[in-house]
Amino acid sequence: MGQKQQVEMEQTEIEQTITELQKTANDAVIYKAIGSLLVKAEKAKITEELVERKELLSTRSTVLARQEERLRSQAKEVQTKLQEDLNPVSPPSP
Secondary structure, three states, rough: OHHHHHHHHHHHHHHHHHHHHEEEEEOEEEEEOOEEEEEEEHHHHHHHHHHHHHHHHHHHHHHHHHHHHHHHHHHHHHHHHHHHHHHHOOOOOO
16 A cells, blocks of 8 residues: 555656646756756656656556455455354354
């Protein structure tokens, strides 16, 4: 579940960044953080990279949601089986 939250946080951050980029002029100077460096970049290229990353994160989020649901289902099955194994089928005879 932690991975899914991380992915969702990054998606939100990217969406906000794309929104801010759309507000800037096409000839505005944009810098991209690469490690501890800031490198001048083209707005169109940065926007394209962010959209691609957002799509990738969306796919990852979907995969994580499916895995989470599958694990919940398996856990429920195991719990049900364990309860069946622990409960006697018929009460013991006196």
